[in-house]
Amino acid sequence: MNGLSRQLNVIDYSLSSLWRRRFKSISVMVVFAAVIFLLASFQMTTKALTQAASRLLVMAPEITIQKMRAGRQEPIPVAYQKQLAGIFGIRRITPRVWGYYFNETHAANLTVIGVDPRLMPLGEKLASAIDTGRLPGDHEVVLGQGAEELLGGNRIISLFRPDLSLKPLTVVGRFRPATDLLTYDTLFLPPDDARDLFLLPPELATDLCVTVANPSEVDTIAKKIAALLPGTRVLTRGQIEKTYHAVFGWRSGFASVCLLTALTSFIIFAWDKASGLTPEERREIGILKIVGWQTADVILLRFWEGVIVALLSFVAGYTLAYVHVAFFDAGLFRPIMLGWSVLHPRLRLSPGVELSDVLLVLCLTVVPYLAATVVPAWRAAIIRADSALN
Amino acid sequence: MTALIELANVDKTYNQGQVNEVKALKGINLEIEAGSVVCLQGSSGSGKSTLLSIIGCVFPPTSGRAAIAGKQLSRLPDRFLTLHRRASIGFIFQRFNLLPELTVQDNITLPLMPLGVGPRERKERAARLMERLGIGHRAGFPARQISGGELQRVAIARALINDPPIILADEPTAHLDHALSLTFMEIMRELHRDGKTIILTSHDQLITGHPAVERLIGLSDGMLHVP
Numbered sequence: 001m002n003g004l005s006r007q008l009n010v011i012d013y014s015l016s017s018l019w020r021r022r023f024k025s026i027s028v029m030v031v032f033a034a035v036i037f038l039l040a041s042f043q044m045t046t047k048a049l050t051q052a053a054s055r056l057l058v059m060a061p062e063i064t065i066q067k068m069r070a071g072r073q074e075p076i077p078v079a080y081q082k083q084l085a086g087i088f089g090i091r092r093i094t095p096r097v098w099g100y101y102f103n104e105t106h107a108a109n110l111t112v113i114g115v116d117p118r119l120m121p122l123g124e125k126l127a128s129a130i131d132t133g134r135l136p137g138d139h140e141v142v143l144g145q146g147a148e149e150l151l152g153g154n155r156i157i158s159l160f161r162p163d164l165s166l167k168p169l170t171v172v173g174r175f176r177p178a179t180d181l182l183t184y185d186t187l188f189l190p191p192d193d194a195r196d197l198f199l200l201p202p203e204l205a206t207d208l209c210v211t212v213a214n215p216s217e218v219d220t221i222a223k224k225i226a227a228l229l230p231g232t233r234v235l236t237r238g239q240i241e242k243t244y245h246a247v248f249g250w251r252s253g254f255a256s257v258c259l260l261t262a263l264t265s266f267i268i269f270a271w272d273k274a275s276g277l278t279p280e281e282r283r284e285i286g287i288l289k290i291v292g293w294q295t296a297d298v299i300l301l302r303f304w305e306g307v308i309v310a311l312l313s314f315v316a317g318y319t320l321a322y323v324h325v326a327f328f329d330a331g332l333f334r335p336i337m338l339g340w341s342v343l344h345p346r347l348r349l350s351p352g353v354e355l356s357d358v359l360l361v362l363c364l365t366v367v368p369y370l371a372a373t374v375v376p377a378w379r380a381a382i383i384r385a386d387s388a389l390n
Numbered sequence: 391m392t393a394l395i396e397l398a399n400v401d402k403t404y405n406q407g408q409v410n411e412v413k414a415l416k417g418i419n420l421e422i423e424a425g426s427v428v429c430l431q432g433s434s435g436s437g438k439s440t441l442l443s444i445i446g447c448v449f450p451p452t453s454g455r456a457a458i459a460g461k462q463l464s465r466l467p468d469r470f471l472t473l474h475r476r477a478s479i480g481f482i483f484q485r486f487n488l489l490p491e492l493t494v495q496d497n498i499t500l501p502l503m504p505l506g507v508g509p510r511e512r513k514e515r516a517a518r519l520m521e522r523l524g525i526g527h528r529a530g531f532p533a534r535q536i537s538g539g540e541l542q543r544v545a546i547a548r549a550l551i552n553d554p555p556i557i558l559a560d561e562p563t564a565h566l567d568h569a570l571s572l573t574f575m576e577i578m579r580e581l582h583r584d585g586k587t588i589i590l591t592s593h594d595q596l597i598t599g600h601p602a603v604e605r606l607i608g609l610s611d612g613m614l615h616v617p
Binding site (some may be wrong): 003 | 443447448468469472473475476487488489491492496500501502503504505506507508509550552560
């Protein structure tokens with residue numbers, strides 16, 4: 001009980017001590033909270049993006065087949081479907097036509113996807129991804145949020161074919177903002193219209209989408225396809241998901257390394273401040289010791305001061321990071337995390353905070369700060385009591 | 391009377407073995423009885439404060455034997471000296487050594503905090519002392535906002551908060567006017583009546599000649615002499 005009362009008394013004194021030096025305390029807290037904010041923001045943004053990608057990829061084909069030549073992708077013959085007919089477990093093969101349309105007015109690339117949703121197993125779900133309107137029929141198109149803004153919100157749009165002739169399309173819908181990560185710059189239209197836009201012959205497609213009856217068989221079927229169709233690249237949804245994780249993880253990791261450098265600088269700064277004593281601080285420690293505080297009490301005082309500063313900074317930094325990601329969609333880091341593009345998706349990010357993530361940031365920030373402030377506090381605490389005698 | 395404080399052949403050397411070595415005390419032999427009022431008299435640099443610091447367990451002597459209430463303190467490490475100091479000694483300093491931003495009450499209760507005394511008891515004990523010393527109305531004032539005489543009484547209250555048997559006062563009236571110095575000595579006389587052992591250092595004749603002072607000890611160049 002006495003030990004607890006002693007701790008409470010020292011905490012009480014630590015709070016009053018921090019308040020007396022409030023300008024210095026608040027300055028340190030602001031800088032520390034900013035470092036924690038940046039670190040936690042990157043962590044939350046990465047997690048939210050990978051989670052969003054995973055959610056959206058549920059609608060992606062389980063296997064995608066692309067034809068390769070000299071390491072580059074080229075159109076794939078639709079007739080390849082027949083060669084795969086013998087593989088047990090394939091439910092359906094759907095040719096897909098997609099590519100990029102360069103809008104010279106805005107110097108931006110739009111993603112054109114031509115697929116017949118009726119031929120996809122989850123095609124009916126695609127309709128639920130449309131915010132207003134319906135799935136496109138012949139000579140019709142559904143736009144992503146960014147593409148719609150870029151094309152001026154017109155009901156009829158005209159796109160240039162490679163031979164510079166114009167292809168008119170009627171806009172019949174717009175994708176929901178929640179799917180922005182994948183659809184923001186998208187023009188979704190029937191495959192024949194996409195072929196017409198790219199002047200692709202009817203016997204060719206960009207890739208073939210394969211759906212399987214048993215999801216646990218995906219890898220086995222992918223291997224069989226690869227064996228049957230040499231010269232093709234067979235991608236599973238799991239591999240695409242891993243690629244997203246790797247891309248976001250790499251960007252986040254790179255940014256984190258940069259931020260850790262900033263954190264290290266701050267810790268060195270904190271060490272320097274903690275190990276150097278002002279004459280007032282020296283006098284205060286001398287007075288405390290002369291009235292009966294032991295060296296251990298003074299170290300305890302410094303420890304609690306460090307804990308209070310670090311925890312307040314952590315709570316402030318982490319809360320700000322959450323607000324930044326959840327309510328402002330990580331506006332500061334979107335260009336870094338989503339890559340360079342004229343059209344940046346405006347998807348809503350929902351950061352899921354897990355205890356392990358909180359502990360990781362806590363260990364990377366609070367623990368080094370405490371080490372940097374408490375260890376030199378020992379040097380301050382061993383001041384001789386008579387240094388206050390005058 | 392029994393000797394509460396015993397010093398035998400006490401030497402204190404600062405910066406021993408270095409070019410700036412200073413022998414502050416040389417062969418001090420001194421016994422002070424419990425409940426007495428003693429004044430150490432001497433010029434600046436005579437060793438008064440050093441002697442007071444050794445008696446106050448601030449640091450041990452370089453050589454010789456120092457004991458308080460029969461407990462040998464000469465070879466105790468700093469941690470035990472602090473424990474002994476906070477149990478037995480109350481310090482009053484020439485410049486009061488208060489923390490100016492803390493309130494009067496918080497300054498007074500500083501010695502109780504590492505002992506784990508709760509806030510309510512701290513407040514009650516401080517209130518009793520402040521009433522006794524006539525500074526109750528200043529409890530919530532920051533120390534920087536009160537007068538010199540009040541600061542002196544805050545310092546006395548802080549020295550008494552642990553109810554130590556020994557009060558040490560280093561040049562306590564050096565920054566007080568005549569009236570306040572007299573008031574201070576009256577407070578010391580009261581504490582003496584309560585049974586406290588009081589050791590003062592001063593060259594102020596108002597203190598050295600005050601009737602409350604029972605014994606004068608002269609110090610010159612680190613050695614005792616009869617004043």
